[in-house]
Amino acid sequence: MDQLSQTLGRFGGVNLLPVAVALIAFVLIGAPSSWVTLTVAGLAMGMMIFLMASGLSLVFGLMDVLNFGHSAFVSFGAFVAASTLAYFGGWLGSGSVALASLALIFAIAAAVMFGMIGGWFFETVIIKPVYKDHLRQILITMGALIVAEQIILAIWGGTPMTVPRPAFLEGSWIIGDVSIEIYRVFALVLGVAVYALLYLVLNRTRIGLLIRAGVENREMVEALGFRIDRLFIGVFMGGSALAAMGGATWAGYQTLIDPTLGAEMMIIVFIVVIIGGLGSIEGTLLGALMVGLVSNYIGFLAPKMALASNMILMVAILLWRPAGLKPAIK
Amino acid sequence: MTQDKTTGALIVKAIVLVIAAALLFAPFLFQDVRSVEVAARICIFVVLVASYDLLIGYTGIVSFAHTMFFGFGAYGAAIALKQLGNTWASIGIGAVAGIALSLVLAVAIGLLSLRVKAIFFAMITLAAASVALVLASQLSQLTGGEDGITYRTPDFFKTATKLMTDEDGKVLRIAGVRMNGKLAAYYFVFFTSLALFIVMLRITASPLGTVLKAIRENEARAEAIGYRVVSYRTFVFCITAVIASLAGTIYAIWLKYTGPDTALSFAIMIDILLMVVIGGMGTLWGAVIGAVLLVMAQYYLRDLMEVASEATANIPVLPHLLEPDRWLLWLGLIFILLVYFFPKGIAGTIMDKGART
Amino acid sequence: MSLLSITRMQTNIGQYAVLHDVTLEVPEGGVFVLLGRNGAGKTTTLRSIMGMWRPSPGSVILRGQDITALHTADIAQLGIAFVPEDMGIFGSLTVEENLILATKSGQFDQTRLQRIYTLFPAIEKFWTKQAWSLSGGQKQMLSVARAIIEPRDLILIDEPTKGLAPSIVDAMADAFAEIAETTTILLVEQNFQFAKRLGRDMAVIDDGRIVHAGTMADFVADQDLQDRLLSLSA
Numbered sequence: 001m002d003q004l005s006q007t008l009g010r011f012g013g014v015n016l017l018p019v020a021v022a023l024i025a026f027v028l029i030g031a032p033s034s035w036v037t038l039t040v041a042g043l044a045m046g047m048m049i050f051l052m053a054s055g056l057s058l059v060f061g062l063m064d065v066l067n068f069g070h071s072a073f074v075s076f077g078a079f080v081a082a083s084t085l086a087y088f089g090g091w092l093g094s095g096s097v098a099l100a101s102l103a104l105i106f107a108i109a110a111a112v113m114f115g116m117i118g119g120w121f122f123e124t125v126i127i128k129p130v131y132k133d134h135l136r137q138i139l140i141t142m143g144a145l146i147v148a149e150q151i152i153l154a155i156w157g158g159t160p161m162t163v164p165r166p167a168f169l170e171g172s173w174i175i176g177d178v179s180i181e182i183y184r185v186f187a188l189v190l191g192v193a194v195y196a197l198l199y200l201v202l203n204r205t206r207i208g209l210l211i212r213a214g215v216e217n218r219e220m221v222e223a224l225g226f227r228i229d230r231l232f233i234g235v236f237m238g239g240s241a242l243a244a245m246g247g248a249t250w251a252g253y254q255t256l257i258d259p260t261l262g263a264e265m266m267i268i269v270f271i272v273v274i275i276g277g278l279g280s281i282e283g284t285l286l287g288a289l290m291v292g293l294v295s296n297y298i299g300f301l302a303p304k305m306a307l308a309s310n311m312i313l314m315v316a317i318l319l320w321r322p323a324g325l326k327p328a329i330k
Numbered sequence: 331m332t333q334d335k336t337t338g339a340l341i342v343k344a345i346v347l348v349i350a351a352a353l354l355f356a357p358f359l360f361q362d363v364r365s366v367e368v369a370a371r372i373c374i375f376v377v378l379v380a381s382y383d384l385l386i387g388y389t390g391i392v393s394f395a396h397t398m399f400f401g402f403g404a405y406g407a408a409i410a411l412k413q414l415g416n417t418w419a420s421i422g423i424g425a426v427a428g429i430a431l432s433l434v435l436a437v438a439i440g441l442l443s444l445r446v447k448a449i450f451f452a453m454i455t456l457a458a459a460s461v462a463l464v465l466a467s468q469l470s471q472l473t474g475g476e477d478g479i480t481y482r483t484p485d486f487f488k489t490a491t492k493l494m495t496d497e498d499g500k501v502l503r504i505a506g507v508r509m510n511g512k513l514a515a516y517y518f519v520f521f522t523s524l525a526l527f528i529v530m531l532r533i534t535a536s537p538l539g540t541v542l543k544a545i546r547e548n549e550a551r552a553e554a555i556g557y558r559v560v561s562y563r564t565f566v567f568c569i570t571a572v573i574a575s576l577a578g579t580i581y582a583i584w585l586k587y588t589g590p591d592t593a594l595s596f597a598i599m600i601d602i603l604l605m606v607v608i609g610g611m612g613t614l615w616g617a618v619i620g621a622v623l624l625v626m627a628q629y630y631l632r633d634l635m636e637v638a639s640e641a642t643a644n645i646p647v648l649p650h651l652l653e654p655d656r657w658l659l660w661l662g663l664i665f666i667l668l669v670y671f672f673p674k675g676i677a678g679t680i681m682d683k684g685a686r687t
Numbered sequence: 688m689s690l691l692s693i694t695r696m697q698t699n700i701g702q703y704a705v706l707h708d709v710t711l712e713v714p715e716g717g718v719f720v721l722l723g724r725n726g727a728g729k730t731t732t733l734r735s736i737m738g739m740w741r742p743s744p745g746s747v748i749l750r751g752q753d754i755t756a757l758h759t760a761d762i763a764q765l766g767i768a769f770v771p772e773d774m775g776i777f778g779s780l781t782v783e784e785n786l787i788l789a790t791k792s793g794q795f796d797q798t799r800l801q802r803i804y805t806l807f808p809a810i811e812k813f814w815t816k817q818a819w820s821l822s823g824g825q826k827q828m829l830s831v832a833r834a835i836i837e838p839r840d841l842i843l844i845d846e847p848t849k850g851l852a853p854s855i856v857d858a859m860a861d862a863f864a865e866i867a868e869t870t871t872i873l874l875v876e877q878n879f880q881f882a883k884r885l886g887r888d889m890a891v892i893d894d895g896r897i898v899h900a901g902t903m904a905d906f907v908a909d910q911d912l913q914d915r916l917l918s919l920s921a
Contacts, residue, residue, distance in 0.1 A: 066452070129670060136669050138392045138452050139607060143666040146600060150659035206793045213777045213788055220775035223737055224789050224833070225763035263596070267460045270453040307468065311461045314454075318442055328779070548701065 014325045018289045025297040033177045038296045044184035046285075046292025047191020048253065051246030053269045053276075053284050054198065055239020061215035061279020061328050063232050065127055066134065068141040070243055071269065072148035073118060075262030077111035077244025078251035079156050082163040084110040085252075092164050100166035111248035112241045119240025123233050131229075145262075152259045160258040163251045187249050194242065198281055211235060215279045215328045271314045277324025286325050290317075338683035346618045350524075357516055358505050364629070370516055372625045373523040374581045379605045380530050380617035381573035387612030388534065388542040389563050394599055395439065395455035398462045399571040401594035402435075403428035403578025408479045408588035409472060416482040425579040429572050436571035440564030463594045478589020487515040487583070519584050526573055530614060533569065542566065546612070600658070601628075604665050610675025619676050624661075631657055690715040690841060690871050691736070696745030698728075698735045705731045706742065707895035713841070713888075718863060718872045720886035720903065722879065722917070728895040729875040730772060733843045736873075737769050738762045750840070768834035772845040774826045778819030782810060782829055785818050789833040796836075803832045806862045824855035831862065841871045848878045860884050879917060883907055891916045 022039055029035045056070045085092065088103035126144050130136040169186050172179045202208035214221045214228045221228055250265065251257045268291060276287025291310055298309040305312075317325060352359065356369035382396050406428030410420040435458065443454040466473045473479065485491060491511030494502040502509045533539055545552040545559055553559050582588045591597070601624060609620020632654040639652040672679050691713040698706040706728045713719045723729045735742045738759040747755045754762050763769070777785050786803075787793060804811045807828040813821060818829060827847055834842045844863075848856045856878075863872060863885055876882040882889070886903035899906075899916055906912060 068452075126666070135386070135390055135392060136673060139603065139669045140666055142600075142603065143662050143669065146662035147659055147666070150656055150662060154653075154656060154659070209780070209784055209788055213780060213784075216777045216779055217775055219739060219759070220771070220777070221788070222759040223739070223763055223769040223771075223775070225760050225791070227758065227760045267457050271457055274450060274453055274457075304468075307464050308461060311457060314457065315442065 014286065014321075017286065017325070018293055021290065021293050021297070025293070025301075028301055029297070033179075034300065036178045037180060038300055039293065040180050040184050040188070042293035042296035043289065044187040044191075044253070044292070045296065046289035047195075048187050048246055048249050049265075049268055049272055049292060050191055050285050050288035051194060051249065052243050052265055053246075053272045053288055054194075054281055055236075055242045056269060057273045057276065057278055057284045058211070058215070058281065059232075059236055059239050060273070062211060062218065062228070062235055063131065064134075064218075065131065065137060066141070067122075067127065068138055068266075069122065069126070069144040069148060070141075070240075071262035071266035072145050072152075073115050073240045073243035073262075074247035074250070074265050074269075075149070075152055075259060076114055076118060077247030078163075078257050078261055079152060079161070079247075079259075080114045080244070081107040081111040081248030082161055082251050082257060083156075085164045089164055092166055095167070097166075097168050100168060104166050104169075108245060108248050111244040115241035115244030116237045118244075119237035120233065122240065123236040127236075149259055149262065152262075156259065158259060160256045163255050163257060165252045165255065169252070183253060187253060190245075190249060194245070195281075195285060202281060207231070207234075268310060271310050273324075275314055275317050275324055277321075277327030279328030280326050283324055283326030283328070290325075336681060336683070338681040341683075342613070342615045342619075342677050342680050346615050349618055349622055353520060356520075357513055358507050361506060366512075366516055368625060368629050370519045370584050372622055373519050374577050374584070375601070375605065375621040375625055376618050377523045377526045377530075377577040377580075378574055379602055379609065379621045380527055380614050381570040381577065382602050383606050383609075383611060383614055383617045384530055384533065384573075385566060385570045386606060387614075387616075388539070388546060389566055390546050391563060391567075392452045393455040393567065393570075394452060395435075395459045395462075396570070396574050396602055397594055397596070397599045398455075398459040399432040399436070399574035400578040400581070400598065401462065401466065402431045403575030403580075404582040404588045404593035405466065405473060405479075405578075406431070406575070407579040407582040408481055411483060411582075412479050412481040416484055418484055421484070421579065421583060424582075425576065428575045428579055432571040432575040433568055436568045437564065440560075440567045459594075459596070459599065463590060463596070466590055466594050474589065476590060478587060478592070480587045483515070483583050483586055485511070487511045487518070515584060519580055522580050523577070526576060527614075527618075530573065534614060538562075538566075604661055606675075607665060607668055608675055610677030610679065610681075612674075613677045613681065616675050616677030623676075627657075627661070689713055690750060691873070692748045693732075693736070694746045694748070696732070696735060696742040696747065698731055698740050698742045698745075700731070700740060705895055706735065706745075709735075709745070709892065709895070709897055711890055711897060711900065713871065713873055716867070716871055717887035718867045718874050718885040720882040720889040721873065721875045721892060722877070722882060722889060723875075723892035724877070727892045729892055730845055731895075732892065733769065733771075733845055733873070733875060736762075736843060737767065766838075766840035768837075768839045768842045770827075770830045770834050770842065770844040770847065772849065774830040776818045776821075776826045776829055779817060781815050781817055782813050782821070783815060785829055786810075786833055786836050789836045791837055799836060799838075803836065806865065807832055824851050824859075827851065827855075827859065828862075831859075831866075835866055835870065839870055841873060842866070843873050843875075845875045846877060847874070848876070848881050856881060 025038070026032075026035050029038070052074050056067060060066050084107040085103060088106060091099035091103040094100070122144065126140055127137070130140055165183065169183045172181045202212060210221060210226055210231055214231065218228050247261070247265075250261070254261075272287040272291050273284055274287075275290060276283030276285070290313065294309055294313050295306060299306040353369055353373060357366055360366065360369070378396070378400055385391060385393055385396075403425065406426075407421055407424035410424030410427065414420040414423065439451075439454060439458060443450045467475050488511040491514070492501045492509070493511070493514055494509040496502045507513065541552070541557055541562060544555075545557060545562060549559060578593055581593070585592060605620035605624045606617060607620070608623060609618065610616025635652050635654045635657055639649045639654065642648045642652060668675065674682065689712040691711070693709055693711040696706055696709040697704065709728070709732055721729055721732065731740060734740045736747055738754070738757055742755060745755070746753055749765060749767065752765070754765060757765075769775075777788070780788070787795065790796075809825045809828055810832050813825065818826065821829065831844070831847070847859055851859065860881060863874070866872065867885070874882065874885065883903065888901070889903045889906055890900040891898050893916075899912065
């Protein structure tokens with residue numbers, strides 16, 4: 001048994017979980033074409049959730065701040081991007097790939113900008129006064145979430161909003177009898193690119209070094225002469241921007257969004273960071289991929305179970321590893 | 331705590347006493363259907379919020395699953411009344427089923443997450459509550475889905491039931507109030523709520539309450555003295571789950587309708603949070619004040635905002651923000667400000683007044 | 688003038704007063720030893736100097752500058768390093784990353800690095816290892832190395848010998864003696880034998896108060912005083 005776990009560890013340990021899940025699903029599903037479609041869908045969904053969850057996880061890891069208002073940035077990102085796309089509707093409909101891409105870039109940039117500014121505001125005004133006080137933190141960020149949702153309702157109204165998307169992201173690629181939605185590939189590529197960027201920043205830069213050290217032991221980093229609280233604002237803004245970007249991508253994926261989007265995603269985001277282990281980017285990615293894959297496979301294999309699948313996944317993983325799959329070392 | 335002896339504490343208790351008296355005589359004092367509706371809702375929310383306070387105020391852990399337990403109690407009674415007929419036995423079965431389910435889940439959640447990290451608890455309860463909500467709307471054969479269930483309660487509570495009759499055999503009126511089943515239903519709600527509230531007061535005054543306060547003041551120290559913090563927290567979580575479930579059953583009997591919006595929705599959870607924070611955590615008295623203020627606000631503030639919105643119709647943006655549907659926006663802002671500036675809420679702040687006397 | 692003067696420092700943790708009255712003069716150079724039994728307030732004194740807990744009232748003056756209310760990071764920037772009891776190593780980072788993090792510029796000063804290699808050969812040996820895989824003694828060395836990777840005026844070291852093998856304690860004592868030639872060390876210890884070897888000046892803290900201060904030579908010579916004060920520490 002020990003030998004087995006050692007061998008597994010050498011090949012990547014818990015990193016293999018999504019692969020194992022995919023393999024089991026392959027056997028259960030039986031039809032390779034459906035399996036490919038579902039796997040792509042699961043990975044795409046996982047990467048979008050990763051975008052939404054990574055900031056929450058880092059913010060918690062670095063400052064022990066649990067931001068229940070995080071999902072507000074997901075909602076705002078979705079609506080800001082949708083409105084921007086609607087504003088550039090002419091470019092989208094012009095038939096020019098360049099113009100449509102530009103509109104898409106503008107939309108995502110607008111969401112990201114909003115996330116940064118909103119994140120700055122949120123950190124300075126809402127969260128700073130309640131550092132180190134978990135009870136009030138949860139209450140205040142929850143209050144902020146209520147207010148944010150109401151603001152979204154006041155601005156965009158309660159009726160669902162259609163999200164226009166560039167023509168070149170519509171439709172599917174058909175390879176043999178496998179059909180792959182192009183938008184999913186786009187989401188997947190975007191997510192991987194962001195992950196790669198985050199990975200490089202965290203592992204190859206001095207700021208990243210400070211963040212990693214700060215997640216582990218904030219006090220010691222301060223005792224070495226660095227102001228973690230100033231670094232934290234940056235991380236918070238970045239995390240909020242990522243959440244907004246995740247929301248923007250999700251909006252394009254759903255094509256029909258309403259103000260409850262943030263609240264719905266919040267649950268999944270929480271499950272992901274709990275599964276992955278708070279404070280670690282690798283863990284968050286792992287958790288997001290697991291949730292994405294499992295919900296797509298189960299949705300196909302046993303639609304009635306789809307809803308509870310995330311919850312069951314979470315309980316199973318917590319029973320096995322109470323601190324999550326890959327928690328940051330504390 | 332020295333707080334118990336301040337003049338402020340006396341004021342708070344006096345306010346609560348006045349509220350209790352007003353609720354006791356509500357059918358006589360406010361003789362319209364809506365007011366009695368408000369009064370009954372207040373009674374139930376006092377219990378619900380006080381039980382939540384027992385958790386958050388006395389142990390410092392935040393749960394988002396309180397409505398879930400409330401919903402279990404409500405759905406338990408509703409389904410039993412619908413399927414097994416409108417008898418007292420059905421209510422009993424429903425209540426017990428609700429409590430049993432609540433207990434099982436409370437133990438599971440408590441052991442799973444309180445052991446690991448208190449912060450997980452908030453997230454896991456939130457996840458569990460959301461799953462319960464979706465399940466309730468999915469299992470529509472049993473729960474009626476989004477539409478919920480309407481059912482009849484025991485005949486004793488029917489408006490047509492005559493509790494007392496005058497010489498003509500008509501329903502007797504005392505001080506203009508009909509002695510009918512509706513009145514019986516109100517007093518059923520009032521007295522069961524009162525009983526539950528008193529039970530909770532007893533709990534806080536008991537040795538258990540003392541231990542909880544010790545844990546709240548200094549968790550590490552309590553652990554060092556030898557209190558098993560996790561066991562105590564799980565235990566309290568279970569007690570509060572049971573009380574919330576009972577409150578749900580009472581509400582289901584009163585409303586004769588149970589659906590996601592009345593028993594499970596996240597909006598109720600937000601209401602509870604608002605009430606407990608506005609009223610003041612950790613006193614139980616605060617729960618009474620918070621529940622009264624917020625339920626009143628729900629019923630009457632909207633009317634006020636309606637007027638304000640119409641009055642400002644010519645100004646841009648403002649009428650949008652004053653729309654009755656936006657009342658949560660303002661409550662949310664008040665909530666945030668309260669947590670910043672008056673973390674002890676109304677009751678706690680008043681109780682601190684006169685602390686030197 | 689003293690390097691560090693602490694005047695009537697009081698520190699509360701939560702509602703408990705841990706330090707009642709700490710007044711200390713730490714002169715420039717050498718090792719200053721702070722003795723005291725468990726719970727006497729040694730660690731709290733160091734953490735209060737570092738700004739990790741706020742003393743009030745009381746003042747901490749470094750070279751004439753009042754640092755009482757400064758942020759921990761700013762206190763560190765002024766030239767105080769801290770080697771905490773749990774060593775404060777970043778386990779997920781490599782030895783190299785632990786050290787480069789502690790430099791101001793993000794670059795090593797080669798002469799200082801060579802000095803560290805000579806003091807603690809293990810640092811060079813395990814350069815690319817993740818710090819959690821080091822032994823207790825190696826972690827302690829890394830923590831000390833991290834404190835001297837930049838020039839500092841004062842290093843606060845909290846019970847460095849706790850749980851270490853005697854041979855490593857000896858090596859540690861040699862290293863401290865060498866470091867103390869250029870930097871002042873404020874050493875908190877329970878191990879009197881270790882403290883005796885290194886200390887030039889010393890003080891004893893008990894129940895949050897300084898109960899004795901003087902030179903180590905006098906203290907070692909006065910068996911009565913030792914018996915009286917260190918029986919407190921027994």
